[in-house]
Amino acid sequence: MLQYVIALFTILLFLVLFFLKPKIETYVMYVLVALPFIDTKILPLEFGFVRTFDLITIIAFLFLFKKFIIFTGKIKFYFVIAVLLILITILSGLNSEFGFANYYNYYPIITIFIFTRFLFIYVKEDLKAKYEIINYFKIGFSITLFFMLLQVLFGLRVNYFGEVGLNVISDTASFIRYPGLFAESQKNGQFIALGSFLFLMNLKDLSFNKKYFSYILFCISVILMFLAGSRSAIGGFLIASSFLILFSNVRIKITSAAFVLLGYFLFSLISINNGALSRTDRIENDLDFRQEVWQESFEIAKTHPIFGIGLGNFQNYTTKYNQDLYLEISPGDYLYFTQPENGYLKILVEQGSLVFLIFCILFLMPLINSIFNYLRGNLEFEVLFVVSVLIGWLISFNTIYSISDYRILVAVATFLSFLIVNNHRRILGQ
Numbered sequence: 001m002l003q004y005v006i007a008l009f010t011i012l013l014f015l016v017l018f019f020l021k022p023k024i025e026t027y028v029m030y031v032l033v034a035l036p037f038i039d040t041k042i043l044p045l046e047f048g049f050v051r052t053f054d055l056i057t058i059i060a061f062l063f064l065f066k067k068f069i070i071f072t073g074k075i076k077f078y079f080v081i082a083v084l085l086i087l088i089t090i091l092s093g094l095n096s097e098f099g100f101a102n103y104y105n106y107y108p109i110i111t112i113f114i115f116t117r118f119l120f121i122y123v124k125e126d127l128k129a130k131y132e133i134i135n136y137f138k139i140g141f142s143i144t145l146f147f148m149l150l151q152v153l154f155g156l157r158v159n160y161f162g163e164v165g166l167n168v169i170s171d172t173a174s175f176i177r178y179p180g181l182f183a184e185s186q187k188n189g190q191f192i193a194l195g196s197f198l199f200l201m202n203l204k205d206l207s208f209n210k211k212y213f214s215y216i217l218f219c220i221s222v223i224l225m226f227l228a229g230s231r232s233a234i235g236g237f238l239i240a241s242s243f244l245i246l247f248s249n250v251r252i253k254i255t256s257a258a259f260v261l262l263g264y265f266l267f268s269l270i271s272i273n274n275g276a277l278s279r280t281d282r283i284e285n286d287l288d289f290r291q292e293v294w295q296e297s298f299e300i301a302k303t304h305p306i307f308g309i310g311l312g313n314f315q316n317y318t319t320k321y322n323q324d325l326y327l328e329i330s331p332g333d334y335l336y337f338t339q340p341e342n343g344y345l346k347i348l349v350e351q352g353s354l355v356f357l358i359f360c361i362l363f364l365m366p367l368i369n370s371i372f373n374y375l376r377g378n379l380e381f382e383v384l385f386v387v388s389v390l391i392g393w394l395i396s397f398n399t400i401y402s403i404s405d406y407r408i409l410v411a412v413a414t415f416l417s418f419l420i421v422n423n424h425r426r427i428l429g430q
Contacts, residue, residue, distance in 0.1 A: 189230025
C-alpha cells in the first residue's frame with residue numbers, strides 16, 4: 001500500500017508543477033529529482049504493471065508533442081537508430097512464438113525514448129542546462145543514499161517493498177547485502193556505482209565547504225556500494241576509477257593511492273570477512289554456474305539469431321524448451337530464470353542480433369568519440385567522469401540485466417545523452 005501512496009503523491013506533485021510551468025524543463029528536472037520513486041508501480045502486474053515514470057512521461061508527451069516532433073542538427077542520427085531499435089524490437093515480438101505475452105516489457109523502450117528526446121531538446125534550448133541536469137541528478141541520487149543509510153542504521157525493517165529479495169541475506173545469515181530502495185542488492189549496487197561520480201562533477205564554482213561536502217558524499221557512496229555487496233558493481237566501479245585516474249594529473253594519482261590504502265585499512269578494521277568481500281571463495285563456483293546459464297542462453301540466441309524470442313519471453317521459452325534453467329528455492333519450489341544472468345545475452349536472446357548491434361553502437365560511438373575528443377583537447381576533463389561511469393556500468397551489466405528498472409535506465413540514458421551532447425557541442429552553439 002505504501003508504494004501506491006508514494007506513486008500517487010509523486011504523480012500529483014508532478015501535475016501541480018507541470019500545470020504551473022508546462023515546459024520540457026519541468027518534466028526533465030522532475031524526473032531526475034524524483035528518480036528514487038519513478039519505478040514505483042501504479043498498477044499491479046495483472047492489470048498491466050504501469051509505473052510512475054510511464055504516466056508522467058505520457059502526460060509530458062501529450063502536452064509537449066509539438067516540440068517533440070521538431071528535429072534539427074546531426075544528433076538526429078541517434079534519434080533514427082533509436083527508432084530502429086524500437087521497430088525491430090516490435091518486429092521481434094510479432095515474430096515470436098509467444099508474441100507480446102509480457103507486453104509491459106515494451107513500455108520502457110517507448111518512455112525512455114521520449115525522455116531522452118526531451119532531454120536533448122532542453123539542452124539545445126539552454127546551453128547551460130547540462131550542468132543543471134547534473135545538479136538535479138545529485139538531489140535524486142542523494143535521496144536514494146539517505147534511504148539506504150536509514151536501512152543500514154535501523155535494519156531491513158526499513159524496506160521499500162515490505163519484503164527482501166533472495167540475495168539480500170546470505171545462506172548462513174552472517175552478512176546482509178543491503179537493497180536500499182531496490183528489490184534486491186545487485187541493482188542497488190549498480191545504481192550507487194552509477195551515481196557516486198556525480199559528487200565529483202560540477203565542483204569548479206562551489207565554495208571550499210561545499211566541495212569537501214561533495215567529497216564526503218562521494219566517500220559515503222563508495223561505502224554504501226560495498227554494503228550493497230554487488231561484486232559486479234564494485235568491479236565496474238574499480239575499473240572505472242582506474243580509467244579516470246589514468247588520465248588524471250600526478251596530484252590526483254597520489255591522492256587516489258592514499259585513499260585506496262586508507263579505504264583498505266578501514267575495511268580491514270570493520271572486518272574484511274563481511275559483505276561482498278567474504279564471497280571471494282565462491283567466485284569460482286558462481287562463475288561456473290553462470291557460464292552454464294550463459295552457454296545455454298547462447299544456444300537459444302543461435303537458434304533465433306535475427307529477431308530473438310521476443311522481449312520479456314526468456315522465462316516462457318526456457319520453461320518450455322530449457323527446463324534445466326531454474327533455481328530450487330526450497331524442496332519442490334522452483335524458480336525459472338527471467339534473464340540469463342547477463343544483460344548482453346538477454347538483449348541478444350530476446351531482441352536478436354540487430355537490436356544488439358544497435359545497442360552497441362549507441363554506447364560505443366559516444367564513448368569512443370568522447371575519449372578521442374578529450375585527447376585532442378576538444379573536451380574538458382569532466383567528460384571523463386561520465387565516460388568512466390558508463391564503462392563501469394557496462395562491465396557490471398555483464399552479470400545482470402538492470403535496465404528493466406526505470407531508475408537505472410534513466411540514469412544510464414542521462415549519462416549517455418550527456419556524452420552525445422558534449423561531442424556535438426558546436427552543433428548546439430557552444
